[in-house]
Amino acid sequence: MAYNKRLDGRKTKELREMEARSGVIPNADGSAYFRVGNTVVYVAVYGPRPAPRFLANPTKGILRFHYNMMPFSGYGSRIRPGHKRRSQEIGKVMTGALEPVVDLSKYPNTIVDVFVELPQTDAGTRCAAISASSIALADAGIPMTDMVASVAVGQVDGTVVADLTYNEEAYDAIVSDIPVAVIHGSKEISLLQMDGEIKKEDLITALDMAVEVTEEIHCLQVEALTKRFMVQ
Amino acid sequence: MSNIHVEARQVVVPGQILATGMDHLPGDNTFRREEEIVAKRLGTVGTDGRVIKVTPLNGPYFPRVGDKIIGKVYDILMSGWRINTGSVYPAMLPVRDASNKFVKSENLRNLLDIGDFCVVKITKVSSQNMVDVGMRDPELHRLEGGRVIKINCNKVPRVIGKMGSMIGLIKKQTNADITVGQNGLVWIRADTPENEYRAENAIKIVNEHAHQSGLTEKVEAYLNGVQ
Numbered sequence: 001m002a003y004n005k006r007l008d009g010r011k012t013k014e015l016r017e018m019e020a021r022s023g024v025i026p027n028a029d030g031s032a033y034f035r036v037g038n039t040v041v042y043v044a045v046y047g048p049r050p051a052p053r054f055l056a057n058p059t060k061g062i063l064r065f066h067y068n069m070m071p072f073s074g075y076g077s078r079i080r081p082g083h084k085r086r087s088q089e090i091g092k093v094m095t096g097a098l099e100p101v102v103d104l105s106k107y108p109n110t111i112v113d114v115f116v117e118l119p120q121t122d123a124g125t126r127c128a129a130i131s132a133s134s135i136a137l138a139d140a141g142i143p144m145t146d147m148v149a150s151v152a153v154g155q156v157d158g159t160v161v162a163d164l165t166y167n168e169e170a171y172d173a174i175v176s177d178i179p180v181a182v183i184h185g186s187k188e189i190s191l192l193q194m195d196g197e198i199k200k201e202d203l204i205t206a207l208d209m210a211v212e213v214t215e216e217i218h219c220l221q222v223e224a225l226t227k228r229f230m231v232q
Numbered sequence: 233m234s235n236i237h238v239e240a241r242q243v244v245v246p247g248q249i250l251a252t253g254m255d256h257l258p259g260d261n262t263f264r265r266e267e268e269i270v271a272k273r274l275g276t277v278g279t280d281g282r283v284i285k286v287t288p289l290n291g292p293y294f295p296r297v298g299d300k301i302i303g304k305v306y307d308i309l310m311s312g313w314r315i316n317t318g319s320v321y322p323a324m325l326p327v328r329d330a331s332n333k334f335v336k337s338e339n340l341r342n343l344l345d346i347g348d349f350c351v352v353k354i355t356k357v358s359s360q361n362m363v364d365v366g367m368r369d370p371e372l373h374r375l376e377g378g379r380v381i382k383i384n385c386n387k388v389p390r391v392i393g394k395m396g397s398m399i400g401l402i403k404k405q406t407n408a409d410i411t412v413g414q415n416g417l418v419w420i421r422a423d424t425p426e427n428e429y430r431a432e433n434a435i436k437i438v439n440e441h442a443h444q445s446g447l448t449e450k451v452e453a454y455l456n457g458v459q
Contacts, residue, residue, distance in 0.1 A: 030290065048292060048320045058360060101247070103272065106294070108360050110320045138246050138274045141291015141386070145263065145272060146247035185247050185270070225274055226243040229289055229443045 003157035007167050015151065015163045015213055020132070020224035022139040030140020032224065034132035037165060038122035043132040045140040048110035055111065061104030062111045065091040067129060069118045075166070090126050091116075097130050097150065097181040097191035103143040112142060123166040123177075124152045130181050130191065135221050148190060149217035150181035153206040155198045160205045162213045169195075178203075180210040184218045187211050240278065243289070243443075244271040250284050259285030275386075276443070289443060293319040293385040293415040295363045299354045300372070302380060302413035303365065305344050310337050313344050315352065318385070318415035321361040325352060329366035349375040349419065351411055378409070378421025381432055385416030387442040391435055398438060398448065405455040406431040430455060 006012070016037030025031035028044035035041070048061050055062060067090040071079050094116070104112065114136065116129045130150035138144060153162050157173035169177050176196030183190055189207070198206065236251045238244060250262060251269045258264045261273040262284060271277075275288040295301075295317055303315035303323060312326040325344075327335050335343055344350060351372050356364035367373065383391065391412055392399050403410055408422035408431040418435055422428040434451050441447055 029292070050320055107320065139290060141273055141288050143261070143272045144246035145265075145270070147245060185249075185265075222245050222248075225245050229243045229276075 003159045003171070003173065006156075006161060007171075008165060010163075012159060012161045013209060013213055015216060016165070018217070018220055020135060020220045022135050022224045023228055028136075028140075030136045030138070030142070032132045032135035032139060034128050034135065036124060036128050036131075036163065038120055039124050039128045040118065040120040041125065041128045041132045042117045042119070043129065043136040044115045044117075045112065045133075045136045045142070046115070047112035047140070048104065048107040048142075049113070051109055051111035056109045058108050059105075061107035061109075063095055063099055063102050063104065063114070064111055065094040065098075065114045065116060065133070067091045067094065067116045067118075067126070069121055069125065073118050073121045090129075093191055093193065094126065094130055094133065098133060098137065098148055100188070100190050101134075101144045101146045101148055101183060102137060103145055106143065112137075112140075121166075123164055123169050124179070126150070126191075127152050127179050127181070131217050131221065135224050138221075138225055146183050146185045147218060147221055148181050148183055149214035149221060150179065150191060151210055151214055151217060152177055152179045153210045153213075154178050154196070155202050155206065158202075160202050160209060162209050178206055178210075180207065180214075182211050182214040184214070236279075236284070238277045241276050243275070244277055244286060245274055246272055250277060250286075255282065257283045259283040261286040261288060288386050290384065291386060293317070295319055295321060295323070295354050295357050295361065296414075297354050297357055299414040301352060301354065301365075301415040302349055302375070302411065302417035302419055303352050303415075305346055305348045305350065308340050308344075308346060313340065315350070315365060317354075317363060317365075318382070318413070318417055321363050323352070323354070323363035323365045325350075325365050325367060329355065329364075329368055332368065344374055349380050349417075351375065351413070351419075375411070375419050378419055379428060379432065380417055380419050381435065383416050383418060383435060383439040384442075385414065387439050388412055388414055388416060390442040390447065391418070391438045393448075398451065401448065401451065402431055402434045402455070406434070410435075 019035040021033045024033045030045035067087045127150040154177045176198040181191035275286040307314035315323045352365040355366045406427040411419045
């Protein structure tokens with residue numbers, strides 16, 4: 001049976017309900033809260049601060065991500081806290097997604113730490129985290145040439161959809177989940193990963209869809225950053 | 233023909249296009265991407281003739297030559313002090329730039345001890361952001377008594393005000409000596425602890441509401457309300 005109607009009743013291009021705020025953690029140099037459906041992410045940025053000797057780069061500053069899902073954030077079963085291969089990998093790909101826009105050339109021998117914490121997850125965590133990190137880095141006053149918005153697209157039983165939930169990822173058919181990060185101005189793709197299978201034509205449709213729907217996320221990011229400074 | 237796409241004092245985000253065409257020039261915190269001038273930081277837009285610039289709302293202090301800053305001594309070397317500038321890069325204060333008198337290297341503590349605050353001027357910043365500071369001008373000295381508070385370094389111009397109007401108002405109303413460092417550290421010393429506290433709160437009000445208009449009235453209302 002084809003996947004004509006999405007499990008939560010959304011249209012194929014429709015994103016889950018989103019919410020974004022900046023400056024939510026006063027101790028941090030920059031911070032953001034981002035929610036998409038049931039996926040909630042908090043991001044805190046610290047830095048630029050002196051880089052440890054073994055990491056320091058004398059030509060530019062370093063961007064480093066720490067991704068973490070909280071023990072209670074899944075669907076009941078406890079997520080073992082601590083360092084994991086998965087979080088290390090996601091930290092790595094997030095750095096890759098944001099490095100093209102973050103300009104730390106004026107800050108040699110320093111490091112900018114971005115801490116990503118997920119109190120609740122329902123798929124699309126790395127995408128939500130990238131969108132939130134972009135807000136938090138701008139809030140921290142880090143020089144950036146552009147903003148990055150991210151969304152997962154994919155195919156569920158032959159239908160190309162945007163912003164998959166956990167239930168859609170686990171749907172009992174051929175499914176693919178493709179997290180994409182899009183640089184707003186140039187529409188370049190700075191993150192592209194894939195799980196599952198997809199046809200070539202569907203992949204092209206899905207990527208076009210990602211570029212189109214990230215526009216909506218970008219508007220929310222701008223609002224989250226500027227709203228705080230509007231004169232009442 | 234060139235077009236400006238934003239209004240003066242509008243809050244812009246990184247990547248936002250401020251103007252198109254070649255008639256304008258990119259200023260601070262902006263860059264040119266082909267025909268467009270694009271913002272590089274979160275801040276408010278300002279124009280200065282043909283130059284479009286962004287005044288940041290947030291972000292770290294970056295040392296610049298000529299800045300008067302308040303630093304904290306955190307280490308003593310053979311012939312000078314290492315000073316925390318409030319930015320990621322520490323500064324070096326050589327003994328010959330600290331005093332006109334001869335100071336023996338074993339007596340450096342008498343002039344400035346670890347933990348002391350001092351008003352210093354940045355004399356040199358290298359390509360790798362190594363900072364040199366000096367303390368020989370009359371207005372540069374070790375700070376004694378009072379308190380040091382930290383504010384957002386991007387709000388320093390608002391705390392000082394046009395021709396020093398805001399800081400003048402606070403000083404007059406609270407009888408306090410105040411030195412504002414470009415790095416966001418502010419030293420306050422008043423005749424009574426109450427006045428010192430009022431001056432501190434007044435500065436914090438400016439820090440929190442710096443992007444709003446009617447700031448002077450707000451500060452005046454606070455200073456007149458709490459005696």
